[in-house]
Amino acid sequence: MEEVHYHESKFIDSSGCLRITKVPVVQELVRHGLDRLPDRFIQPRPSGSPPSSRHRRLPIPFVDVARLREGSDLGVRAEEQARLRAAAEELGVFVITGHGIGDDVLGGVRDVVKGFFGLSFDEKKGCVGCYMSVDNMGYGRNFVKSDDQPLDWIDRVTVKAFPKSATEGVDVWPQKPSNFKGAMEAYTEQSRDVLDEILGALAEAFSLEKRAFLDYFDRDSSDVNLRINCYMPCPSPDLALGIVPHTDASALTLLIQFGASDGLQILNDGEWHTAEWPEDVLLVSAGDLMEIMSDGRVRSPWHRVATRSIAERFSVAMFYNPPSTATIWPVKGGSGEFREVVVGEYCRHLYEISPTKGKDAINFAKIL
Numbered sequence: 476m477e478e479v480h481y482h483e484s485k486f487i488d489s490s491g492c493l494r495i496t497k498v499p500v501v502q503e504l505v506r507h508g509l510d511r512l513p514d515r516f517i518q519p520r521p522s523g524s525p526p527s528s529r530h531r532r533l534p535i536p537f538v539d540v541a542r543l544r545e546g547s548d549l550g551v552r553a554e555e556q557a558r559l560r561a562a563a564e565e566l567g568v569f570v571i572t573g574h575g576i577g578d579d580v581l582g583g584v585r586d587v588v589k590g591f592f593g594l595s596f597d598e599k600k601g602c603v604g605c606y607m608s609v610d611n612m613g614y615g616r617n618f619v620k621s622d623d624q625p626l627d628w629i630d631r632v633t634v635k636a637f638p639k640s641a642t643e644g645v646d647v648w649p650q651k652p653s654n655f656k657g658a659m660e661a662y663t664e665q666s667r668d669v670l671d672e673i674l675g676a677l678a679e680a681f682s683l684e685k686r687a688f689l690d691y692f693d694r695d696s697s698d699v700n701l702r703i704n705c706y707m708p709c710p711s712p713d714l715a716l717g718i719v720p721h722t723d724a725s726a727l728t729l730l731i732q733f734g735a736s737d738g739l740q741i742l743n744d745g746e747w748h749t750a751e752w753p754e755d756v757l758l759v760s761a762g763d764l765m766e767i768m769s770d771g772r773v774r775s776p777w778h779r780v781a782t783r784s785i786a787e788r789f790s791v792a793m794f795y796n797p798p799s800t801a802t803i804w805p806v807k808g809g810s811g812e813f814r815e816v817v818v819g820e821y822c823r824h825l826y827e828i829s830p831t832k833g834k835d836a837i838n839f840a841k842i843l
């Protein structure tokens with residue numbers, strides 16, 4: 476019988492020792508054929524809320540970026556800013572139209588993502604650079620901290636796209652498909668401009684200086700991490716999760732999904748809802764750094780990913796952060812519950828304590 480492949484995940488155990496645990500590669504499990512979900516992927520039953528996607532649906536507001544641009548009619552712009560503000564305050568999530576990123580660029584991303592996950596395990600493993608100094612990167616798993624924690628039903632590769640200086644001398648991009656880096660860089664460059672426009676518009680929507688958030692971002696030193704997720708069909712979608720509940724540490728996250736929809740779920744009014752988010756459409760989600768910077772005006776959503784029994788689903792999450800050495804300050808006039816934090820320290824804290832049962836990481840930035 477062919478051997479199933481494993482990722483090796485390093486963690487520090489409760490006595491402070493460095494341990495390595497072997498984590499099965501989901502694509503390999505599925506390739507070998509499965510009639511039941513392996514025990515390591517069974518999630519403890521969350522109270523009254525099975526993960527499968529037969530869930531209440533949550534309409535996600537649309538924001539038209541073209542209408543937010545300078546030069547559009549003042550009334551139109553004010554109306555769109557009001558929509559943006561309402562979406563940011565109520566859910567922290569919205570889908571965007573009018574962004575100007577071409578179908579060729581989005582199609583290029585889709586093709587290289589499917590191309591990469593279509594490779595054999597050995598090809599994938601062999602063509603992704605090895606990160607020595609950057610946490611949580613490469614082809615493997617996030618947040619495995621023990622031999623017995625329930626595992627996410629996911630395969631993923633994570634790439635630090637910017638700043639380039641953080642990965643100098645290390646070839647971090649998958650070498651296959653050969654246009655992986657080119658396609659992702661074209662997408663990232665254009666997406667960054669769109670996210671900058673949204674950062675400006677968000678500040679204006681809250682009657683702040685346009686650069687209130689934007690001033691923390693810098694072309695040469697801002698952080699862009701790409702997390703490219705592959706969710707294989709799962710034999711028991713009610714028992715497993717693609718990603719366990721979490722917030723993103725980012726300021727803003729830009730997401731796109733291919734292959735299938737109905738994976739992303741958001742906790743709203745104490746209930747899990749499946750986000751109504753069509754394939755190939757860009758979705759913006761606020762992360763904890765935005766909640767802190769906006770002093771609680773924008774809330775980072777507590778979200779998770781459900782699995783499905785048919786059809787692979789892929790998503791690309793682009794996490795956009797100020798430079799890791801930057802100190803961000805909550806703008807005045809919000810909830811008053813936050814203090815300043817160093818971006819890198821906040822992200823390290825979130826990684827260290829994740830996964831958590833509730834939205835705990837952000838307490839790090841709260842005034843006690």
Ligand SMILES: O=C(O)CCC(=O)C(=O)O
Nearest residue numbers: 702704738739780790792
């Ligand atoms: O796949 C998705 O829809 C969401 C992914 C996500 O939440 C993440 O990568 O942080």
Ligand SMILES: [Fe+2]
Nearest residue numbers: 721722723778
């Ligand atoms: Fe996320």
